Amino acid sequence: MSDQMKDLVRLAASGKINRRAFVGRMGALGLSASVAGSMFGMVAQAQAKKGGVLRAGVQGGQSTDSLDPALAASDVPFMINMTWGETLVELEPGGVLSMRVAEEVTSNADATEWKFKIRAGMTFHNGAPVTAEDVVATLKRHTDDKAQSGAQGLVKGIAEMTAEGDTVTLKLAAANADLPFLMADYHLIIQPGGGVDNPAAGIGCGAYIVKEFEPGVRCVMEKNPTYWDTSRGFADTVEVLSINDNTARTAAITAGQIHMMTRVDPKIAEMLAGAEGVVIERAAGPGHYVFIMQCTQAPFDNNDLRMALKLAIKRDEMVEKILGGMGSVGNDFPINAAYPLFDDAIPQRAFDAAKAAEHYKASGHDGSPIVLQVAPAAFPGAVDAANLFVASANEAGIPLTIKLEPDDGYWSNVWNVAPFCASYWGGRPVQDQMYSTAYLSTADWNDTKFVDAHFDELMLAARGELDPVKRKAQYSEMANILRDTGGLICPMFNDWVEGRRAEVGGWVANPAGTLMDGKALVKCWLEA
Amino acid sequence: MHPLIILVVQRIALGLILLLAVSVLIFLGVEALPGDTAQQILGQGATPETLANMRESLGLNEPALTRYFSWLGHALTGDFGKALTNKMDIAQAIGQRLGNTLFLAACAGVIAVPFAIGLGLLAARHNGRWPDKLISGVTLATISLPEFVAAYFVIYLLTQVIPILQPVSMVFPGMTFLERLHAVALPVIVLVMVVLAHMMRMTRAAILNVMQSPYIETAELKGLSPMQVIWRHALPNAVAPIVSVVVINLAYLVVGVVVVEVVFSYNALGQYLVDHVSKRDLPVVQAVGLIFAAVYIGLNIFADVVGIVANPRLRHPK
Numbered sequence: 001m002s003d004q005m006k007d008l009v010r011l012a013a014s015g016k017i018n019r020r021a022f023v024g025r026m027g028a029l030g031l032s033a034s035v036a037g038s039m040f041g042m043v044a045q046a047q048a049k050k051g052g053v054l055r056a057g058v059q060g061g062q063s064t065d066s067l068d069p070a071l072a073a074s075d076v077p078f079m080i081n082m083t084w085g086e087t088l089v090e091l092e093p094g095g096v097l098s099m100r101v102a103e104e105v106t107s108n109a110d111a112t113e114w115k116f117k118i119r120a121g122m123t124f125h126n127g128a129p130v131t132a133e134d135v136v137a138t139l140k141r142h143t144d145d146k147a148q149s150g151a152q153g154l155v156k157g158i159a160e161m162t163a164e165g166d167t168v169t170l171k172l173a174a175a176n177a178d179l180p181f182l183m184a185d186y187h188l189i190i191q192p193g194g195g196v197d198n199p200a201a202g203i204g205c206g207a208y209i210v211k212e213f214e215p216g217v218r219c220v221m222e223k224n225p226t227y228w229d230t231s232r233g234f235a236d237t238v239e240v241l242s243i244n245d246n247t248a249r250t251a252a253i254t255a256g257q258i259h260m261m262t263r264v265d266p267k268i269a270e271m272l273a274g275a276e277g278v279v280i281e282r283a284a285g286p287g288h289y290v291f292i293m294q295c296t297q298a299p300f301d302n303n304d305l306r307m308a309l310k311l312a313i314k315r316d317e318m319v320e321k322i323l324g325g326m327g328s329v330g331n332d333f334p335i336n337a338a339y340p341l342f343d344d345a346i347p348q349r350a351f352d353a354a355k356a357a358e359h360y361k362a363s364g365h366d367g368s369p370i371v372l373q374v375a376p377a378a379f380p381g382a383v384d385a386a387n388l389f390v391a392s393a394n395e396a397g398i399p400l401t402i403k404l405e406p407d408d409g410y411w412s413n414v415w416n417v418a419p420f421c422a423s424y425w426g427g428r429p430v431q432d433q434m435y436s437t438a439y440l441s442t443a444d445w446n447d448t449k450f451v452d453a454h455f456d457e458l459m460l461a462a463r464g465e466l467d468p469v470k471r472k473a474q475y476s477e478m479a480n481i482l483r484d485t486g487g488l489i490c491p492m493f494n495d496w497v498e499g500r501r502a503e504v505g506g507w508v509a510n511p512a513g514t515l516m517d518g519k520a521l522v523k524c525w526l527e528a
Numbered sequence: 529m530h531p532l533i534i535l536v537v538q539r540i541a542l543g544l545i546l547l548l549a550v551s552v553l554i555f556l557g558v559e560a561l562p563g564d565t566a567q568q569i570l571g572q573g574a575t576p577e578t579l580a581n582m583r584e585s586l587g588l589n590e591p592a593l594t595r596y597f598s599w600l601g602h603a604l605t606g607d608f609g610k611a612l613t614n615k616m617d618i619a620q621a622i623g624q625r626l627g628n629t630l631f632l633a634a635c636a637g638v639i640a641v642p643f644a645i646g647l648g649l650l651a652a653r654h655n656g657r658w659p660d661k662l663i664s665g666v667t668l669a670t671i672s673l674p675e676f677v678a679a680y681f682v683i684y685l686l687t688q689v690i691p692i693l694q695p696v697s698m699v700f701p702g703m704t705f706l707e708r709l710h711a712v713a714l715p716v717i718v719l720v721m722v723v724l725a726h727m728m729r730m731t732r733a734a735i736l737n738v739m740q741s742p743y744i745e746t747a748e749l750k751g752l753s754p755m756q757v758i759w760r761h762a763l764p765n766a767v768a769p770i771v772s773v774v775v776i777n778l779a780y781l782v783v784g785v786v787v788v789e790v791v792f793s794y795n796a797l798g799q800y801l802v803d804h805v806s807k808r809d810l811p812v813v814q815a816v817g818l819i820f821a822a823v824y825i826g827l828n829i830f831a832d833v834v835g836i837v838a839n840p841r842l843r844h845p846k
Contacts, residue, residue: 057696062803063621063795064569066614071569148582153575200615214624215614216803217698217795243696243793247680251695255687258696408806412563412574444575 005029009039018281019508040508047505052526054235054504056515057249057258061242063216067202069189070142070149075262075514076242078186080219082518083238084125085189085204088116088135089180090519091429091512093283095340097180101130101190101205102168111175111464116168116183122228124192125209132163137194139170142187151187153437153444175464177471178430186518207233207522216242221521234506234525253278253499259526260500262514263380266324269497277503283496285511286338286427286434288330289322289379291372291389291489296449297419299370303485304363309370309400310349311356312393315491321388322381326497330490333482334438335475338493338511339431341468343476346483356396369401373414377407378422385491386422416447423447424494429512431475432463439482448487455481503527532843536833543825547818551603554817555596558810564588565612568807586612599811608815613807618815622797626819628699629796632712633781636719640781641774644724648731648770649763653754655736664732667725679718679791686714697792715792719785723777730773734766741765768835775831783820 008025022040031039061076069081088102099105102116122130139161142149160171172179182188189204202210207229208221219240227233241258243249246265252258254275264272264280273280293300293309300306315329328336331349335342374386386402393400405414405421414421428434437443440459441451455478462474482488496514500507506524510517516524566582567574583589590598602609608618647667651660670678686693697711738744739762747757786798797816804812836842 062807063800064611064613064803064807064809068614073570145577146581146585148570148578148585150570150578152578212700214700214795215616216799217793218700241696241698241793245791245793247683248695248791248793251683251687255691255695257694409562409568412567 005031018279020282047527048234048525049505049527050234050236050525052235053237053239054521054524054526055239055241055258055260056521057241057243057252057261058515059242059244059246059249059263061216061244065215065242066200067210067213068195068199069187069191070147070151070195070199072186073150076216076240078513079262079515079518079521080202080210080213080221080240081189081204082186082206083208083219083221083240083521084202084206084210085191086206087185087188087190088183091181091184091510091517093508093510093512095338095429097184101135102183105180107177107179111177111179111466112172114170114172114179116170118166118168119228120166122205123226124205125203125224126192128192130190130192130205132166132168134192134194135168135190136161136163137196138188138190139168139194141191141194141196141199149187151185154182154185154433155188174460176432177464177466178432181429181433184429184512186513208238211237218242232519232522235521238521240521250499253501256501258501259504260498260515260520260524262498264497264499265380266326266497269324269326272499277501279500279502279504279507281496281498281500281507281509282326283498283509283511284328284336284338284493285496285513286334286336286429286493287425287496288334288336288427288490288493289382289385289424290330290334290422291386291491292415292421292423292447293487293489294419294447294449295451295487299363299365300419300487302363302365304359305365305370306487307484308356308359308363308396308398309393310489311352311359312396312398312400313389313489313491314351314392315349317392318385318388318491322385323492323494326495328493328495330492331479331483332486332488332490333479334425334427334434334488334490335431335479336493338427339434341431341472341475343472343479346476346479349483351392353392353396356393356398360396360398367399369399371401371403371420373403373405373418373421375405375407375410375414375422377410378415379424379494382422389491416445426513432459435459435478436463439486439488450482450486450488452481452485500524532833532836535836536829539829539832543822543829546825547821550821551600551814551818552596554814555592555599555810558805558808558813559592561805561808563808565808565810569613595810599814603814603818609811611804611812612809613804613812618812621800621812622815622819624701625795625797625800628794629782629798631699631708632715632719632785632794632796633778635709635712635716636723636781637778639716640720640723640777641727643720644727645731645770645774647724648728649735649755649758651728651732652735652739652762653758655732655739660732663728667728670721671725673721675718675722675785675787676791678721679714679788682714682717683791686717695792697794699795712794715785715788715794718788719781723781727770727773727777731766731770734769735762738762738766764838767838771834771838772831775827779824779827782823 019040058076058079060074065077072078072081086100089097090100092098103119104117107114118132142151143155157173158170159173162169207224207227209224211222212220221238223233223236249261253261269280272278293306310332319327319329372386374382376383390400390402415423438445439450441456458474458478462471465471503526504524505527565586566579570578610617647663651663654660683695687695693713697715699708699711744761747761786802789796789799801816
């Protein structure tokens with residue numbers, strides 16, 4: 001090992017550089033990213049310190065929150081649930097699955113039957129052992145006809161679930177090569193008896209046990225002394241504090257009152273990185289900000305008009321001004337390089353006033369104002385983004401205007417109702433899940449009202465396709481269909497931008513979700 | 529019976545009727561908001577099936593009138609029920625948060641009220657000269673600043689430049705009194721800045737008003753010092769308007785400080801109410817709304833009574 005490499009290892013060991021920088025600089029010295037990545041993990045892990053109180057300041061908590069995983073819909077309950085609870089499998093950086101409650105996952109040859117072997121010797125916080133029956137009961141609670149779960153739409157393709165010994169068998173109505181990825185969904189936390197009796201008890205089999213929960217304020221959790229995995233759960237106590245105000249959260253991390261925070265405002269990220277003791281962490285994920293046209297509503301039922309609007313948006317400008325450069329441009333389909341089997345050969349769409357004007361003319365639109373409905377709640381900076389869109393569209397001669405809506409009730413009254421509005425998607429671990437959530441013609445959340453029989457066929461074929469080459473080609477064709485005929489305008493993918501104290505060790509950014517996909521409190525430790 | 533007692537009883541009875549009217553208004557208001565609890569809980573993740581299931585289990589399919597009277601029946605027997613959203617016991621949650629609200633309001637009030645009245649007296653004593661102008665200028669500046677700007681300013685000053693306080697003010701059961709005081713120091717500073725001017729200016733105006741009276745001249749001719757004149761002769765006769773302004777500000781400190789609560793993540797009633805309004809959680813909105821209304825009505829009855837006791841003409845009506 002060269003001296004330079006040794007220096008880097010020393011820096012990594014003392015937590016002075018993050019994984020991204022370590023891998024990048026090792027790469028410059030000729031080491032491959034995967035080797036450097038695992039090296040960083042080993043070096044950092046060896047330094048793990050036990051004890052202390054680790055606090056996360058998270059945005060998006062309300063006093064109406066509950067510990068019921070079925071109802072988690074914002075970052076605070078998500079973070080809390082991921083700390084006390086555990087799913088069958090977890091999504092690791094790089095899009096691979098790690099085994100948690102399930103020890104082993106196998107399928108039959110055509111991916112219609114999946115077997116999950118449940119890890120032996122795990123116990124819930126109430127002392128009961130974790131059994132295959134608990135797992136089945138949990139999945140049933142989220143999928144049956146009476147379910148009130150955010151995961152209901154995801155797992156309704158499971159036709160039959162059985163528990164036998166230590167094995168859970170899921171039989172599917174149709175082949176799905178991605179089924180294990182669905183089991184990583186944050187709603188599907190394994191609860192004793194499926195959590196049917198008391199869904200909000202906060203009893204799971206994770207590394208921390210809920211001690212105190214005040215909704216919208218904080219949750220205090222203590223180390224689970226019987227937890228099976230020694231590479232997790234270093235702090236004695238962890239706390240999730242609900243701090244909704246950006247300024248207060250930022251002040252809290254610079255003052256050291258919290259150790260990590262969600263949603264650093266991109267506008268101040270650079271300044272905050274200069275503050276003493278604060279490190280900014282970024283992860284390029286699948287989340288994206290969008291403008292949604294309903295393909296069934298005039299004037300958006302005309303593909304020329306949709307194309308005109310897609311060509312009339314300045315994507316680079318949006319990434320620069322709305323995301324402060326912390327993101328990447330979108331290409332009017334909901335997939336980016338964060339997904340496995342992404343086709344990076346699809347040409348990037350860019351602003352073209354002349355072509356947009358051409359399509360607009362071809363659409364035969366009468367020139368009346370085209371109304372874009374937007375509220376600040378649609379995504380951070382949504383109103384500013386809409387204003388930029390209006391300016392560039394007007395440049396191309398398209399009469400786009402904004403109608404400002406209140407935050408309150410936006411998701412029930414405007415989104416999925418109005419013909420043209422702003423929204424966001426958090427992304428999904430695999431392409432199939434993203435497409436089947438919102439672009440399949442029969443999907444519950446098909447917010448662009450996009451209907452294309454060939455697209456649906458391709459999706460179902462790809463879902464059961466085990467050959468990655470064929471599958472990639474199918475996904476590429478779907479992306480092109482959506483890009484050229486769909487109702488989605490996707491100008492940008494937003495990075496997770498988060499802050500942590502320098503004394504927090506073990507941080508590995510995970511694009512799948514905020515704060516290491518909710519596992520930051522479980523996987524990190526406090527130096528000294 | 530003493531006419532004063534009759535009056536108080538009348539006012540309280542009127543107050544109870546008002547509370548009932550308030551509960552009807554709150555109910556109608558929440559009903560009129562677009563979307564229902566099920567939609568607000570499930571948000572972007574709602575599907576028609578989950579919505580129907582949740583409406584069924586929350587009893588949202590009952591007619592509005594049935595829901596109101598069922599709530600009223602329980603409330604009259606002291607049972608506020610459980611929150612629709614997270615099934616937590618409302619009385620228990622409110623108890624803790626009301627305590628936090630009153631603690632913050634009391635801390636701010638204990639500092640702001642004597643301070644404002646003292647400054648008002650001082651300004652009246654030096655009417656038109658520099659102390660008066662200075663006091664008026666500074667307090668008007670602090671009241672003109674929006675609360676969140678004042679809050680950000682003190683956060684910057686006292687947690688970043690001079691790091692002696694903490695920006696997040698949450699309080700928890702088990703904290704000692706001193707720990708609580710330390711936690712709420714920043715919001716208290718902001719609230720004092722906000723309520724100071726109103727009370728101080730009313731004190732000053734009320735005193736100056738009385739200072740024109742002949743008996744003040746008499747007191748001056750007796751040879752009393754200016755501060756003695758104000759303290760012994762002017763203040764007792766100006767107490768009614770001062771008390772009513774003080775009471776309005778105290779009521780504000782209890783019911784109107786949600787912006788400050790949000791900025792400092794202080795877990796009190798205002799934030800609790802706003803969260804539940806956004807989720808259309810009717811039982812909670814009713815309970816908190818009634819508490820706020822009761823505080824307003826109660827404090828106003830108190831101010832009226834003080835006004836009457838302080839005024840002989842009202843105390844002994846012909």
